[in-house]
Amino acid sequence: MIIHPPQRPLTSTVALDSDRVTLSYRGQLARERQISHTLQHAIQPATSVVRDIAGLQVAVRCHGADPALRIGGDWYLILPLANGDLVMAVGDVGGHGLGAIEAMIRLRYATAAYAAEGHPPATILSRLNTLLCRADNETTATAVVATYRPSTGQVLWASAGHPPLLLADHHRVTRLPNPRGPLLGVFPAPPFTQESCQLLPGHSVLLYTDGMIKRGTFDDGIDLLADRITGVGGHPEAIVDRLDFDAGRDDACALMAQRVA
Numbered sequence: 001m002i003i004h005p006p007q008r009p010l011t012s013t014v015a016l017d018s019d020r021v022t023l024s025y026r027g028q029l030a031r032e033r034q035i036s037h038t039l040q041h042a043i044q045p046a047t048s049v050v051r052d053i054a055g056l057q058v059a060v061r062c063h064g065a066d067p068a069l070r071i072g073g074d075w076y077l078i079l080p081l082a083n084g085d086l087v088m089a090v091g092d093v094g095g096h097g098l099g100a101i102e103a104m105i106r107l108r109y110a111t112a113a114y115a116a117e118g119h120p121p122a123t124i125l126s127r128l129n130t131l132l133c134r135a136d137n138e139t140t141a142t143a144v145v146a147t148y149r150p151s152t153g154q155v156l157w158a159s160a161g162h163p164p165l166l167l168a169d170h171h172r173v174t175r176l177p178n179p180r181g182p183l184l185g186v187f188p189a190p191p192f193t194q195e196s197c198q199l200l201p202g203h204s205v206l207l208y209t210d211g212m213i214k215r216g217t218f219d220d221g222i223d224l225l226a227d228r229i230t231g232v233g234g235h236p237e238a239i240v241d242r243l244d245f246d247a248g249r250d251d252a253c254a255l256m257a258q259r260v261a
Contacts, residue, residue, distance in 0.1 A: 050078060052260065054086040055150040059236035060255040063211070063245040072251030073100030073141075074209045075108045079115055084150060087115040089124075090255050091143035092162070092209040103139045106131070107184075111145065121145040121158035122192040125181060129160065129192075132185030140185040144207055148199065153259060155205060156196045160184045163213065166206040166226055167197065170233065173226040176205075204229075204236060204258040211252030212243060221247070229256075 050058045064072035073093030080086050089111050093103045110131055114124045124145045132139055144165065146157035157165060157176075161183035165176040181192040199205060206229065213221030225243070232239050236256040245252045 053078070054080060054084065054148060055259060055261040056086065056148060056257045057236050057260050058088070058255065058257045059240045060253070061240055061243075061245065062251075062253040064251055071101060071104075072096060073104045074211060074251040074253040075104045076207075076253050076255050077108055077111050077115075078255070079112055081115065081118070081147075083118075086148045086150070087111075087145065088148065088207060088255060088257060089115075089143060089145040090162075090207040090209060090253055091141055092211070092251070092253070093139065093141045095139070096251070099137070099139070103132075103135075103137075103141065107141060107143070111143075115145075115147075120194065121147060121156060122179075122181075122194045125158050125160045125184070125192045126189075129184045129187070129190065133188050135185075138185070140183050142183060142209070146205075146207065148257065150261075153199045153201075154196055155199050156194055158192050158194045160192065163208060163210055163218075163222060166208075166222075166229070167199075168204045168206065168229050168232075168239075169200075170202065171231060173230045175222065175226075199257075199259045201259050201261065204239070204256055206254065206256045208254040209252055211248040211250040212245065212254055214244070214247040215249070 058078055060076050062074055062076060075091050077089040091107055093100045107128055110128060111124060114127050125143060142160055142162040144157060144159045144162040146155055148155050158181060159179045160181045164178040167174045167176050176197060177195045179193040179195045182190050212225055214224050228242050229239050232242060236258045240254055240256055243254055
């Protein structure tokens, strides 16, 4: 007589196979999230606080609207220069997905390269515009580039179709003049102008993308953003924490720099 081992019920086998598939999927998803997280920090940290750099305290945060990718087309740059100046920039690539991320990476690193070469903000934007115009796609972007000089407190900036900077003191928030400059990637050789102001000790300047602006009229959205930082003291990190990064239901980025010396 041949005795056969007891057979496992079919339902139990199916359940075990299903559990293995689930565990395998969860493991793969965890690995993909870890890779995404690592790449995000290599490309652009979502949150970064830099204390006392060139006489400024700086807080910056980027929020990607796509929860799967965790990064988007919005970007920032904080770069100390050899002459002691500090370059700060914020930009917004049109569109979403991997194409926007690819363009964001290209613009961010190009901005760093042009700034390191010693070019002023208007020239940096002009070169970024040429870079996009010569690309094989129809990518457009907005950006604002500013330099800060610690010895004088001067901020010099240029804008390409970007929302105006906000200047905050202890009592009020003021919109700074928006220099002339169109969207990047549209016209082959447009003029970009510059504006300047003096940042006094205790005063802050906010650079941001339109994802920080609540949907509605453009001016009302900026006013609502300004209201969130009006009369708020403390470190820029605490002020940035008050901002609504879901206001525009889009990628969003905000960079606040406060003069401490």
